[in-house]
Amino acid sequence: MSVRTCLVLENGSIYNGKGFGYPAPLPRDLEPGTPSFSNAGEVVFNTAMVGYHEVLTDPSYTGQIITMTYPHMGNYGHLDDWNESGPLGEDCQDSSSCDPRPVKAAGFVLRSLYRGPVPKGRITLDEYLNRHEIPGITDVDTRRLTLEIRDGGAVNAVLVRPENPALGLSPDEINMISSYLESFPGMLGRNLVRDVGTSLKFSRSRPLEGSYAGMRLALYDCGTKANIIRELEKLGCEITVYPSDSSARDILNGKHHGVLVSNGPGDPQVLQDQIATVKGLIGNMPVFGICLGHQLIAEALGARTYKMKFGHHGINHPVRDERTKKVFVTSQNHGFAVDEKTLPSGTQVWFRNANDLSIEGIRNDELSVLTAQFHPESAPGPYDSHWIFQAFLDAVPREAWAEPA
Numbered sequence: 001m002s003v004r005t006c007l008v009l010e011n012g013s014i015y016n017g018k019g020f021g022y023p024a025p026l027p028r029d030l031e032p033g034t035p036s037f038s039n040a041g042e043v044v045f046n047t048a049m050v051g052y053h054e055v056l057t058d059p060s061y062t063g064q065i066i067t068m069t070y071p072h073m074g075n076y077g078h079l080d081d082w083n084e085s086g087p088l089g090e091d092c093q094d095s096s097s098c099d100p101r102p103v104k105a106a107g108f109v110l111r112s113l114y115r116g117p118v119p120k121g122r123i124t125l126d127e128y129l130n131r132h133e134i135p136g137i138t139d140v141d142t143r144r145l146t147l148e149i150r151d152g153g154a155v156n157a158v159l160v161r162p163e164n165p166a167l168g169l170s171p172d173e174i175n176m177i178s179s180y181l182e183s184f185p186g187m188l189g190r191n192l193v194r195d196v197g198t199s200l201k202f203s204r205s206r207p208l209e210g211s212y213a214g215m216r217l218a219l220y221d222c223g224t225k226a227n228i229i230r231e232l233e234k235l236g237c238e239i240t241v242y243p244s245d246s247s248a249r250d251i252l253n254g255k256h257h258g259v260l261v262s263n264g265p266g267d268p269q270v271l272q273d274q275i276a277t278v279k280g281l282i283g284n285m286p287v288f289g290i291c292l293g294h295q296l297i298a299e300a301l302g303a304r305t306y307k308m309k310f311g312h313h314g315i316n317h318p319v320r321d322e323r324t325k326k327v328f329v330t331s332q333n334h335g336f337a338v339d340e341k342t343l344p345s346g347t348q349v350w351f352r353n354a355n356d357l358s359i360e361g362i363r364n365d366e367l368s369v370l371t372a373q374f375h376p377e378s379a380p381g382p383y384d385s386h387w388i389f390q391a392f393l394d395a396v397p398r399e400a401w402a403e404p405a
């Protein structure tokens, strides 16, 4: 049964709809002054037509409420095999080291929830969000909401259930919500990396085939998407995953052939410990970065990041390779970007967003540093940028890892 639910923005806008998934809290349960913050989030719009499971389980969405611009969601259900986070199965030697929560988003806002049957063995979006205690809202005017974010920028909000569904939110309830949102910290300056990723180092040991078999890579896990691991393993790399509180020494001691700094949530500029780790790695081994990893590497090289107006979230973002001028379509999810004016000499812009020309990747060939702001692992696609993994791995000298021919 659908219960009237509201999305309330910090600027006072209210979007009415029907609740699904886990019931949103009543305004009086929001506890102003000591909010748990799990109910509120920054609302961002995602322009993907499919892939809602991967979106919901992407650790980089921690602390965000997502609205999908595509109207109809849920029609193929959910399967844990598609998880981008949560326990990586047998890969966690000690299950306490694994992040137990597969769903990272704080809420899901839709125009139209599919309520029909799903293939055997899968569960519906409604059941899925209920199981993971995440509130959803459907029948929302998501076009109006998206335009509001596009024009005004990403905004903090909360999903709530009015005490009296027939009347909607009372003035008292609206006051409670606005004082709750006033004390919500927002995304700028927020360190969310400690809430995600592994807490213990672990190695994935499995028989590996692929053109890069023999290469041992460190993955510096600031909230990695599982598909980064899958894609590197398909190429033959043996992966050791390091928690986000690792030092450069911890990673260098592992004697890997290269390191990939993962994606992750929150504001890169506050992650001074992680930036220090990356600084200690650059120059000592080939260093690659994806999304937050790209931003941390840029900061470690001396550049600065800034908060974008509403960021890029979706699987249809065009990116141009500045060397070849070729454009390809990518999967993206970021609200911060690297400020071009602050790039140090010796570091070039490798990729640029073809819509707004913001930086989408940098390279410093002398230091063997290569990064992408977008997601070459791109679950559920598109696959246009998969080649970037090979470009990363080709930066590792072949004689370092391959058997002599």
Ligand SMILES: NC(=O)CC[C@H](N)C(=O)O
Binding pocket: 060, 262, 263, 264, 265, 266, 267, 268, 290, 291, 292, 293, 333, 334, 335, 336, 337
């Ligand atoms: N997907 C990511 O790694 C996101 C990076 C960073 N949290 C941002 O929003 O820009």
